[in-house]
Amino acid sequence: MALKNLDSVNDMADLSPENIDSISNYFGEMLADRYNGIKTNQVRNIFSSVQSIRTKLKTSKKFTDDIHNELILIKPKLAYAVGRQNKVKPLYELLSKGIQVTVNSKDKEKGLKNFIQLVESIVAYHKFYGGN
Numbered sequence: 001m002a003l004k005n006l007d008s009v010n011d012m013a014d015l016s017p018e019n020i021d022s023i024s025n026y027f028g029e030m031l032a033d034r035y036n037g038i039k040t041n042q043v044r045n046i047f048s049s050v051q052s053i054r055t056k057l058k059t060s061k062k063f064t065d066d067i068h069n070e071l072i073l074i075k076p077k078l079a080y081a082v083g084r085q086n087k088v089k090p091l092y093e094l095l096s097k098g099i100q101v102t103v104n105s106k107d108k109e110k111g112l113k114n115f116i117q118l119v120e121s122i123v124a125y126h127k128f129y130g131g132n
Contacts, residue, residue, distance in 0.1 A: 005094060012102040012111035020118050027094060028125020031087075038087045039132045040123070045077050046095070050119045053112070063108035071099055071112070095119065 002022035009015060031038050040047075049070065056067050078092040098115050105111030 006097040009101055011105050012114045013105045013107040015114045024121030025125050027122045029129045032126045032129035032131030049074050054116050
């Protein structure tokens with residue numbers, strides 16, 4: 001069953017590649033919507049934070065306290081983006097849930113890798129569907 005959000009997900013490590021693809025496709029298209037779309041620069045801070053976390057994970061090879069803290073602190077960046085433009089709220093809700101189920105994951109490294117892939121895929125689909 002193709003997912004459109006993380007509402008039924010309790011562990012990010014359990015998310016299949018197919019579900020990552022279906023969620024990111026849905027959100028990428030929704031966020032790029034011609035009339036209600038958001039611009040890539042509105043989520044650039046979030047995306048750069050995720051890239052920083054990915055680099056730290058590659059270096060450390062494990063889910064460290066530093067990675068945990070940086071992951072949690074993506075939430076205020078998302079909240080700020082929502083405060084600037086309410087259109088970002090669906091992304092805030094999705095990624096906040098994603099962060100929570102990543103932090104609570106049994107396999108934190110795999111959960112984090114899935115979270116990173118989800119964010120990168122949303123950005124890719126956003127561009128694919130004409131997002132600026």
